[in-house]
Amino acid sequence: MKNILLLGAGRSASSLITYLLQQAPTENWHIKIGDIVVTHLHPILADLPCAEAIVFDIHNNEQREAEIKQADLVISLLPAVFHIEVAKECLKQEKHLITASYVTPAFLELHAEAQAKNLTILMESGLDPGIDHMSAMSAIKHIQAKGGKLTSFRSYCGGLVAPESDTNPWNYKFTWNPRNVVLAGQGSAKYIQNGGYKYIPYHQLFRRTETIFVEGYGNFEGYANRDSLSYREPYNLLDIPTMLRGTLRKPGYCAAWDVFVQLGLTDDSYTLEGSENMTNRSYLEAFLPPVANDQTIEQRLADYLSIDAESEVMQKLTWLDLFSEKHVELAGATPAQVLEKILKEKLQLAPGDKDMIVMQHLFAYELAGEKHELTSSLVVIGDDEVHTAMAKTVGLPVAILAKLLLQGKISNRGVVIPIHPELYEPVLEELKSYGVNFIEHDTVLSKV
Secondary structure, eight states: OEEEEEEOOSTTOHHHHHHHHHHHHHHTEEEEEEESOOGGGHHHHTTOTTEEEEEOOTTOHHHHHHHHHHOSEEEEOSOGGGHHHHHHHHHHHTOEEEESSOOOHHHHTTHHHHHHTTOEEEOSOBBTTBHHHHHHHHHHHHHHHTTOEEEEEEEEEEEEEOGGGOOSTTOOOOOSOHHHHHHTTOSOEEEEETTEEEEEOHHHHTTSOEEEEETTTEEEEEEEOSBSSTTTTTTTOTTOSEEEEEEEEOTTHHHHHHHHHHHTTTOOSSOOTTGGGOBHHHHHHTTSOOOOSSOOHHHHHHHHTTOOTTSHHHHHHHHTTTTSOOBOOOTTOOHHHHHHHHHHHHHSOOTTOOEEEEEEEEEEEEETTEEEEEEEEEEEEOSSSSSOHHHHHHHHHHHHHHHHHHTTOOOOOEEEOSOSHHHHHHHHHHHGGGTOOOEEEEEEEEEO
8 A cells, every 4th residue: 555645735635635535446545634724624535444634734843754754655735835844854754755836946955865765856746837847848849859940939827717707807816825826926027039038027027918819718918927947948948039938817907916016015025014903995095105185095096107097907906995994904914915815805716616727838930941830728617616727737737646656657756847758748648538638729820
């Protein structure tokens, strides 16, 4: 019997847990699921001899050591900041580890030791990062295998709300950690275009968008991720003239979000004095210039940021109750934390709501004297507010890779991301049976 320790049972774990439980009898697994709160798991795991839930405290060193020691494989869906402690314990206990989070410099320092101990620390194995790597590498290898020369690679992904559940003027609802949404994009974005390096400072990020069309779903707007260049080497695209990775939102979202950026409401670096006594309106007032006339706060905001007072942007802000006297009730909060609370009260998935994942890769390449454009698009709709498309696309690839690793079908050792055929080919193939399937269109544009 193989023992799997899953740490983290939050909103992204539902599909992963379902897959592991379904596979456990056949694969002879025992699954232990640990999190700070596990009461929601009791009905799911009742009468299942192959699984159990435990209250797990990542800060309890003795518990962390004891639980990891009993496992053959550890899967961590904890907040990213905690992964490194899990990884160090896995190395100490000589256990494999899979996470969905980004490789950081701290993890790269573990690479040599993991290789020496014949261990796999498999990261960036969820949606983005994860499925984006797998699907991109599959397309890149296909283009290169037939002799094509890549000249441009742009990739966009967004966690959105499905059209049938799109019931607010933002055309958006939270499908993953709201805090990460509020803090998204901070720092400068960098990419390469036609051989020249491009940089977008945070205060300009949501003003520099590109229209992305997805067949059957219309137009989206994309803004650049912080670092689009770090994957040139893993993808073996060091000489590509254009490479950009970005995030998708529905049209109009970025212009409204830019208001928060310009006012400083997404700042998480300091706390607000007296935040526990603030209302939404006084919170906003704290970031506007002093009153010089008898204009309303709505008009002052519009004038300050040169926004039409009757615009869709102002309608979005009003719908959020940003100008209301609703109490914030957060002590010692940062501007970003207050904004997160205001947004969470309005942008949560309601019972029965469905979310939507949209991913699109756009490749330009030259082959046999012709210029081609290959568009590879993925759209996944969730089942409801619990079994979301986000949970499916984050959890399923992690689960499939866990199965492959325990079956001895993954030979890569050290700190690894799924850019190798032995990793991405079986995962992409199995994902098709769950409705996670890319649609490709290859068009000849012109002669070279």
